[in-house]
Amino acid sequence: MADNARAKRLADLIREVVAEKLQRGIKDPRLGSRVTITDTRVTGDLREATVFYTVYGDDEERAQAAKGLESAKGVLRSAVGAAAGVKFTPTLAFVPDALPENAKNIDDVLERARLQDEQVRSAAAGAEYAAGADPYKRDRDEDGEDDGETDPGAARGDKDGGPAGA
Numbered sequence: 001m002a003d004n005a006r007a008k009r010l011a012d013l014i015r016e017v018v019a020e021k022l023q024r025g026i027k028d029p030r031l032g033s034r035v036t037i038t039d040t041r042v043t044g045d046l047r048e049a050t051v052f053y054t055v056y057g058d059d060e061e062r063a064q065a066a067k068g069l070e071s072a073k074g075v076l077r078s079a080v081g082a083a084a085g086v087k088f089t090p091t092l093a094f095v096p097d098a099l100p101e102n103a104k105n106i107d108d109v110l111e112r113a114r115l116q117d118e119q120v121r122s123a124a125a126g127a128e129y130a131a132g133a134d135p136y137k138r139d140r141d142e143d144g145e146d147d148g149e150t151d152p153g154a155a156r157g158d159k160d161g162g163p164a165g166a
Contacts, residue, residue: 004044006046007042007043007044007046008042010042010046010049010084010086010090011040011041011042011049012040013080013083013084014040014042014049014051014080014084014090014092015037015039015040015051017076017079017080017083017084018037018040018051018076018079018080018092019036019037021075021076021079022035022037022072022076025075025079026072026075026076028068028071028072030064030065030067030068031065031068031069031072034055034056034057034061034065035053035054035055035065035068035069036053036054036055036056037051037052037053038052038053038054038097038099039051039052039097040052042090043090046086046088046090047088047090047091048090048091048093049080049090049091049092049093050093050095051092051093051094051095052095052096052097053065053069053094053095053096053097054096054097054099054100055096062096066094066096069094070094073092073094076092077089077090077091077092080092
């Protein structure tokens with residue numbers, strides 16, 4: 001069993017080699033510059049590698065890119081083996097990354113929340129309190145002083161409203 005640091009280094013190397021080979025070494029028109037390698041993970045025994053990718057385009061272009069990656073898997077594995085210099089070159093599995101779809105879903109949810117906030121804000125713009133202008137307003141004398149009904153210190157006879165005997 002290899003240590004995690006070695007698996008991480010091998011995963012980083014695989015990501016770089018596959019991305020470089022896709023850009024410069026493979027002439028498949030289905031791949032081109034639309035495929036982006038986002039992440040790579042290697043198992044603890046260094047036998048299998050999962051390569052996550054995204055494709056810029058619609059569903060048909062994603063399907064074509066998946067077919068192109070499957071057909072180029074042998075060439076990419078050979079390039080990884082030459083660059084890594086390990087006893088056993090890991091097998092490559094290509095998995096479409098769900099990150100763009102998740103980000104779009106989050107953006108949609110945030111947009112719906114913003115629209116609902118706008119609706120609440122517009123509904124509250126002309127609304128009034130049910131019990132008058134301010135239901136929490138204290139009774140005040142003409143000079144603006146409290147009449148003592150809401151001041152706990154005034155009930156005890158304190159002038160400053162502080163604790164009794166202070």
